Amino acid sequence: MRRPLIRKLEKFTRLSQADKEMLVRIAAQRIRRFIAREDIIHEGEKPEFINLINEGWACRYKTLEDGRRQIIAFFLPGDLCDLNVFILKEMDHSIGAITPVAISEISRTDFDEMMIGHPRITQALWWESLVAAAIQREWTVNLGQRDALERMAHLLCELFIRLEAAGCTSDNSCEFPLTQTELGETLGMSTVHVNRTLQELRASNLIVLKDRTLTIPNLQALQDVALFNANYLHLDREGRHLDANEE
């Protein structure tokens, strides 16, 4: 069984056996499945749980009154949706499945229990949420400063590297379920232009994208056109604060 959350958190810190068992236990409780396109939680609802994505892709999105939709974030296997959300009275956006999805709902009490008994997990989860915030910031830069080609290239680099951290790539390929419409809603461009942009990346041999599979023959080359700097993903373990033998 794949355990993408554990795999990802270990990019930040080493977890003890007890830590891992705790995470496995949490992830095995309260599992819910959604079909592709189904809403996991909708704007206006009261958030009661932290959602952990076990399998599949989901997204955060927001819709303007006139129907324009913006995808705000992607949730990949091992991603958590908003530590502490239950503090808020209601959701200000929706979360929807892109592919079929399996999530674990983490209750407030389970979360608190984990925070108290497992300082290394606590630390790692804060790291996870700081990285999610950094990703959101990078998206702001992406939308504000990069042109269509750079923007697309940047998104592909980010998703590939995140999937790699969760153990969801093989060699230089990964599953890639997003439609061109969804890419457009993510990057703030029309589907026509998404298509043009993908063609351009293909023509430069920077990507192969076919049958829901993405291959990046030369990641460095793609990063170069994207002005991509992975520092915001904070994936290097050196310099972590809790030592591996502390527990």
Add this chain to the structure above:
Amino acid sequence: MRRPLIRKLEKFTRLSQADKEMLVRIAAQRIRRFIAREDIIHEGEKPEFINLINEGWACRYKTLEDGRRQIIAFFLPGDLCDLNVFILKEMDHSIGAITPVAISEISRTDFDEMMIGHPRITQALWWESLVAAAIQREWTVNLGQRDALERMAHLLCELFIRLEAAGCTSDNSCEFPLTQTELGETLGMSTVHVNRTLQELRASNLIVLKDRTLTIPNLQALQDVALFNANYLHLDREGRHLDANEE
């Protein structure tokens, strides 16, 4: 003395006298001042403190290799920069003063002490950071979906309402120190187009902006052109989770 943080947190929950004293004490320690345009912390540095803005405006920004700059967030009086940052090894962006700024540096130990002894403050600070994340998401929507006019109008609405929450407005006016260049770097548009857009808002009597002072004669009208919905700022206290008499 203005205490914008306390004022803002009370939008979320009622604080006890002891809570307020704690916050005043924290804000009085380790004060640093910066002149306009000075960097408070720079990308690549190791974050050691949580910064609290006492006076003035600051911003988060990021620069691409080729010099393009994106402002990612504004910090107004009472805003905190990243709870828990010290978990990260290095900053992935910079924070710079816009006006002259006075900040309080909050150390890890002071922060932990506050977390342990003051559950209502803890709760309120998590709320603060969830709101900051929601603002970042809304900026993603702004850059991705809204056109120049809507985008500008949206930013002005947001800043005005946030300043109001911190007690930094009088009637329907506030200080507004941003230059057109900074607005452009925020909204991903050229200064020329910023200028055109501001002219358009002025011509429609939606704003008066002169001598670093912004007046919004009819906030609802400005919100309407911006497709602005304040729900993401989570400013209404009803439905809070800790009761005022719990402590």
Add this chain to the structure above:
DNA sequence: GCAGTGACCTTACCTATGTTAATGTGGAGC
């Protein structure tokens, strides 16, 4: 076998916004 659907792709045309560069304006220093 065929209608219906969703994803992808393409072309032609149009517009919001960028670029460049010139000009205006008000305050700070001398």
Add this chain to the structure above:
DNA sequence: GCTCCACATTAACATAGGTAAGGTCACTGC
């Protein structure tokens, strides 16, 4: 009063990216 400088403004022109329309292909249901 002059010079400098940062900022705002305007105009003329260029272009990235949007819109509208339609076509192909694969798959599903009947």
